[in-house]
Amino acid sequence: MRLSVNVDHVATIRQARMADEPDPIWAAAQAELAGACGITVHLRGDRRHIQDRDVLLLKKTVAGVLNLEMKATTELLATALEIRPGMCTLVPEGDGELTTQGGLDVMAEEPQLRDAVAKLKESGITVSLFIDPDVVQVGRAKAVGADIVEIHTGIFAEATDPDEIQREFEKVRVAAIAATEMGLKAHGGHGLTYRNVQAIAEIEEIVEVSIGHSVVSRAVFVGMDLAVREMLALLEAPA
Numbered sequence: 001m002r003l004s005v006n007v008d009h010v011a012t013i014r015q016a017r018m019a020d021e022p023d024p025i026w027a028a029a030q031a032e033l034a035g036a037c038g039i040t041v042h043l044r045g046d047r048r049h050i051q052d053r054d055v056l057l058l059k060k061t062v063a064g065v066l067n068l069e070m071k072a073t074t075e076l077l078a079t080a081l082e083i084r085p086g087m088c089t090l091v092p093e094g095d096g097e098l099t100t101q102g103g104l105d106v107m108a109e110e111p112q113l114r115d116a117v118a119k120l121k122e123s124g125i126t127v128s129l130f131i132d133p134d135v136v137q138v139g140r141a142k143a144v145g146a147d148i149v150e151i152h153t154g155i156f157a158e159a160t161d162p163d164e165i166q167r168e169f170e171k172v173r174v175a176a177i178a179a180t181e182m183g184l185k186a187h188g189g190h191g192l193t194y195r196n197v198q199a200i201a202e203i204e205e206i207v208e209v210s211i212g213h214s215v216v217s218r219a220v221f222v223g224m225d226l227a228v229r230e231m232l233a234l235l236e237a238p239a
């Protein structure tokens, strides 16, 4: 299972002072040197952490896959088509949310998503849709032309009751199997930590995870290199 490291929260620390450090570009280089397959950043409409300048520089410096997460707005689509990251993950984005709250409702936004996916793919960008672990959403993601579904692992990650953990895990597993059977690649992400990631690593159909908060939190204490290596070790040794 591959690991794409989300460096948004390195930018969060920088933006707390509107300063020039710590630079997410340095974090990205260290994460890749430690074995990450690529780097993810979420360019939010309010630019609260990642800035346009970061995406431009990462496009020039990331050796693996640069995955740009964004809401499919006209403005952000234009930015993506100009910068042309290797991959775009389309996500919902609500005003004032602390982090992404749940996956896209592909049915409700089908025409806009179909159009956005087509435009990005015409530019050679691989497109992933962030969806809840729901087989119906997987089918609609396939119908609008996505290459990948990133299955939302946040509800699984936040569950505390053992039965609920098992139920949520099963939903993620079933959605990943359905995606693979439909010819989509299955990725996972949101809320994954050093404590819960091994269960997800057991799901063979999930070929990549995107992890940000937990890796950056650990990197504050042990450095990005060790934080990434420790996460990779867990991904290589499922529970």
Ligand code: PXP
Residues within 6 Å of the ligand: 006, 008, 042, 069, 089, 091, 099, 100, 130, 150, 188, 189, 190, 191, 192, 210, 211, 212, 213, 214
């Ligand atoms: N995947 C998506 C679509 C996200 O929006 C986020 C958060 O930016 C992540 C993965 C990473 O989540 P976390 O920071 O909880 O690891």
